[in-house]
Amino acid sequence: MSGRNVKWLDRVSDRHPGLGRGLKYLLAEYWGPYWLATLLAPICMLGEVFTDLLQPWFMSQIVDVGLAAGDQSYIIWTAVKMVGTSMLGIVGASLCMYFSAKAGYGMAKELRGELYRKVQSFSFANLDVFKTGSLVTRITNDVTQIQNAFQSCTRMLIRSPFLCIGGVIMVLIISPKLSLVVLATLPLMGIMIYTLMKRAFPLFGLMQQKLDRVNVVMQENLAGVRVIKAFGRAEYEKERFRVANDEMTEVAMRANRIMAMSFPLINLIMNMALIAMYWFGGQMAFGGELQAGDIMAFSNYILQILMSLTMSSFMLLFVSRAKVSIDRVHEVLNTHSDIVSGEHGELEVTEGKVEFKNVSFRYPGQGGEPVLRNLSFTAQPGRTVAILGATGSGKTSLISLIPRLYDATEGQVLVDGHDVREYDLKKLRKGIGVALQESVLFSGSIEENLKWGDENAPDEVVKESTRIAQADPFIQAMADGYDTQLGQRGVNLSGGQKQRLSIARALVKRPKILILDDSTSAVDMATEAQIQKGLREVMHACTVFIIAQRISSVMDADEIIVMEDGKIADVGTHEQLKERCGVYREIVISQLGKEAV
Numbered sequence: 001m002s003g004r005n006v007k008w009l010d011r012v013s014d015r016h017p018g019l020g021r022g023l024k025y026l027l028a029e030y031w032g033p034y035w036l037a038t039l040l041a042p043i044c045m046l047g048e049v050f051t052d053l054l055q056p057w058f059m060s061q062i063v064d065v066g067l068a069a070g071d072q073s074y075i076i077w078t079a080v081k082m083v084g085t086s087m088l089g090i091v092g093a094s095l096c097m098y099f100s101a102k103a104g105y106g107m108a109k110e111l112r113g114e115l116y117r118k119v120q121s122f123s124f125a126n127l128d129v130f131k132t133g134s135l136v137t138r139i140t141n142d143v144t145q146i147q148n149a150f151q152s153c154t155r156m157l158i159r160s161p162f163l164c165i166g167g168v169i170m171v172l173i174i175s176p177k178l179s180l181v182v183l184a185t186l187p188l189m190g191i192m193i194y195t196l197m198k199r200a201f202p203l204f205g206l207m208q209q210k211l212d213r214v215n216v217v218m219q220e221n222l223a224g225v226r227v228i229k230a231f232g233r234a235e236y237e238k239e240r241f242r243v244a245n246d247e248m249t250e251v252a253m254r255a256n257r258i259m260a261m262s263f264p265l266i267n268l269i270m271n272m273a274l275i276a277m278y279w280f281g282g283q284m285a286f287g288g289e290l291q292a293g294d295i296m297a298f299s300n301y302i303l304q305i306l307m308s309l310t311m312s313s314f315m316l317l318f319v320s321r322a323k324v325s326i327d328r329v330h331e332v333l334n335t336h337s338d339i340v341s342g343e344h345g346e347l348e349v350t351e352g353k354v355e356f357k358n359v360s361f362r363y364p365g366q367g368g369e370p371v372l373r374n375l376s377f378t379a380q381p382g383r384t385v386a387i388l389g390a391t392g393s394g395k396t397s398l399i400s401l402i403p404r405l406y407d408a409t410e411g412q413v414l415v416d417g418h419d420v421r422e423y424d425l426k427k428l429r430k431g432i433g434v435a436l437q438e439s440v441l442f443s444g445s446i447e448e449n450l451k452w453g454d455e456n457a458p459d460e461v462v463k464e465s466t467r468i469a470q471a472d473p474f475i476q477a478m479a480d481g482y483d484t485q486l487g488q489r490g491v492n493l494s495g496g497q498k499q500r501l502s503i504a505r506a507l508v509k510r511p512k513i514l515i516l517d518d519s520t521s522a523v524d525m526a527t528e529a530q531i532q533k534g535l536r537e538v539m540h541a542c543t544v545f546i547i548a549q550r551i552s553s554v555m556d557a558d559e560i561i562v563m564e565d566g567k568i569a570d571v572g573t574h575e576q577l578k579e580r581c582g583v584y585r586e587i588v589i590s591q592l593g594k595e596a597v
Contacts, residue, residue, distance in 0.1 A: 033110070034103040041099035042158035047092030049159055051085040053166040056300035058082045060174075063293030096155055104151035108143050115139045115332055123339040124405050125364040130332065133216030138332055141211060142325035149322030156315045160308040167305040174294050174301075178284060181276045182302055188269055189306070193313040196262055197320055203255040204321040208328060210248035217244045259317060262310075270306045277302055338364070339404055342422035349423075349431025351416050352512035352543035354379040354402060359411035361397055370409060371397045373566045379559070381512070384544040386554030388587065389563030395547045398563070399515050402545070403432045415513070433506030433542075435519035439498035441490030446475055447482040449490075449501060453509035465507035468534030470527050471500040495522035503531065507538065514544045520553060528553060551591045560584070 058078050066075035119127075119135055171179040221228065221237050228237050277299060284290045290298075361372040372394045379385045387395045400406050401413045404420050413420045420428060433453060441449050450462050462482075466472040474497055478484045490498045499522050506514060520528045532553070535544065548554050555574045562569040562577060562584045570581040577584040 034106045037099040037103040037106070038154060041096045041103065041154040044092045044096040044099065045155055045158045046162060048089040048096065049162045049166060051089035051092070052163060052304065053170060054085050055082060056297040056304075057170065058085075059300070060291075060293030060297035063296060064291045065293075068291075100151045100154040103154065104147045107150060108147035111146065111329065112139055112143050115143070115329065118333055118335075121337050122335070123337050124400070125338055126335060128364070129335075131212065131216055133214075133219050134212040135332070136219070137208065137212050137215050138325075138328050142208065142328050145322045145325040146329065149319050149325075152315055152318055156311050157319075160312040160315065164305050164308040164312070167301040167308065171298055171301050171305075174298055175281075175284070175290060178277065178281055178290070178298060181273055181280060182305055184276075185269055185273045185306065186309070189266075189309045189313070192262065192265055192269075193309075193316060196258060196313060197316060200255050200258045200317055201320045201324075203251055203258070205324040206251050207248065207255060207321075208324055210244070210251050213244045214241075214248050217241050259314075262313065266306070266310050266313075270303070273302055273306060274299060339407055339425070341424045341426075342419075344418070344422045345424040345427070347416075347418055347423045348427050349415055349512045352381045352431070353414075353416050354513060354543055354545075355412075355414040355417075356398075356401075357412045357414065359401065359408045359413060361394075361401060361406065362409045363397075363406070369566070371566050372401075372408075375411070375568055377559075377561060377568065377571060379543050379545070381543050382540050383558040384539055384546065384556070386546045386548065386557035386560045387563060388548065388551075388554055388560055388584065389569075393563035394566040395563055396517055397566075399517060399545055399547060402513065402515065403429050403434065430509070431511055432513045432515065433509045433511035434515045435499070435502040435506040435517065437499075437518040437521055439490070439495070439502040439519070441486055441493070441498055441501060443486060445480075445483050445485055446478075446501065449486060450482075450505050450508055453505050453507075453511075457508045461510070462504075462508055465504040466501075468507055468531070468537060469500045469504035470523075470530050470534065471497070471504045474500075496524070496527070499523055500527075500531070510541075512542050514538075514542050515547075516545065517547045518549060521549065525550075525552065532556070551588055 058081060062075050062078050065071070066078060116139060119130075119139075122130075168179070168182065171182055217237075217240055221241065228234055278295070281290060281295045281298060285292065285295060355378045356375045359372060359375045360370045362370040375398065377385075387398060389395050397406070401408050402415070402420070404423075404425060407421065415423070415428065415431075442452075447462065450465065451457055454461075463472065466475060475481055475484070486492060490501070493501070499519050503516065503519055506516075520531060523531065528550075529552075536556075546554060546557060551574075554560055558573070559571055560574060560577055561571050562581055564583050569583045570577055572581070578588060
């Protein structure tokens with residue numbers, strides 16, 4: 001953008017901080033590639049405005065000159081000029097619509113893309129702040145509001161002021177005395193526009209918040225539809241959605257009632273102006289001050305002026321609604337991820353050694369005791385570390401610090417001797433494979449899902465990974481094998497099948513650190529034993545962290561970390577912990593019986 005434009009936007013920011021900062025950011029970042037189309041749109045619209053202003057003048061000339069003198073050739077020639085200028089106006093309007101659409105849709109495309117990229121860069125802490133439904137609304141509905149307002153500004157907010165100014169100039173030329181009728185209506189229109197904006201503007205922000213709520217309820221309903229049906233809660237969910245939908249509709253109706261009130265007021269002002277014009281204009285015509293054609297042109301110009309003011313008022317309301325969307329979009333774009341890549345971009349995970357040094361962790365925005373407190377341990381490359389503990393003891397929070405899904409509040413998490421904060425995020429996570437308890441799969445083929453870890457993975461690596469994860473047998477049993485298409489979130493697979501695919505997906509990466517977060521909870525014990533046997537084939541090449549509830553899943557681990565209330569209760573092998581760790585002994589007894597101790 002030019003320096004002049006940036007200075008103008010700086011002034012807007014100073015006068016209207018909420019609108020200015022968001023508007024400056026959006027225009028500076030996304031308007032730039034489409035500045036030519038944005039410039040050409042109002043230029044073409046000015047051509048249409050010029051032709052519209054000429055039409056009443058031509059009509060008055062036909063009446064006052066052509067008909068008064070009975071000059072048929074003058075009438076025909078003037079009519080030809082009217083048709084010609086009308087055609088030019090049509091061309092100008094068409095070009096304006098084309099260029100404004102090109103600029104508006106182009107800017108919206110760039111903005112949606114940037115919003116999506118921004119959300120993808122968010123840490124888990126950032127995503128905890130913005131609800132999923134709200135983000136969807138901002139990327140779709142809010143961007144559409146901005147796009148529509150942008151297109152309207154390049155058309156109507158250019159057309160209306162110039163048409164109004166041109167109309168005022170023309171009535172002044174025709175009759176400065178009679179033009180006082182027009183000038184008297186302008187304060188009334190200004191008061192009406194101000195009142196409408198003051199009352200309607202807060203409702204637009206509330207409408208977007210209610211739309212957020214509708215999206216949140218809908219997404220929760222669709223994601224949990226099986227649970228809803230299983231518990232017979234369909235009627236409850238219908239009522240919850242009805243309430244959210246009714247609340248949004250009620251706010252929208254309030255806003256539309258305010259806008260609907262403007263129509264009779266505008267018509268009243270226009271009719272009063274026309275009546276006054278005909279009254280005083282008729283007296284001036286009888287006195288010889290005006291001709292019949294002048295009165296006809298004057299009435300057309302009054303209509304143009306008042307209609308342009310009307311359109312301006314609606315456009316300002318439209319822009320006011322878009323201002324709310326600009327603020328909401330700017331809030332997302334202006335949110336900085338609290339987890340960013342480190343300065344040492346050359347670092348890569350080469351061995352898989354993991355070390356925790358006096359690590360404490362508290363979820364962002366939460367008070368009270370930390371979730372993890374003063375943890376210290378070392379996991380050597382090629383060894384298997386199991387993490388065991390009661391629900392809420394901090395097991396998942398612990399392993400979330402290794403790939404930097406969250407950052408430690410205190411202390412250091414080291415990978416290969418380097419603080420994880422020093423790594424480039426992509427390179428750090430490239431060396432880590434994760435399989436979670438909630439196995440999330442995506443629409444597409446099984447093979448595409450497996451290659452999420454490495455899209456260039458050879459087929460033999462994919463096949464070996466599915467064999468180790470015990471997924472190959474059920475894949476081969478499917479009609480299309482690895483080309484089988486999965487529904488959203490893998491709905492056409494069982495829980496155990498999804499978990500096995502998730503394990504295989506993590507193995508396809510050939511990671512140096514493998515994290516299995518209770519990833520066999522939906523698998524029977526016989527299949528789990530086969531998975532454990534297959535994992536031992538690759539464990540020598542990576543450091544493995546296993547979170548599990550079953551003792552059978554961790555008995556063979558090189559080290560078992562027992563968690564209790566966010567602290568490490570003890571570390572050792574299965575046999576060592578049976579002897580000295582009361583927490584571990586209780587878990588063994590509860591699952592295997594007293595004779596196992």
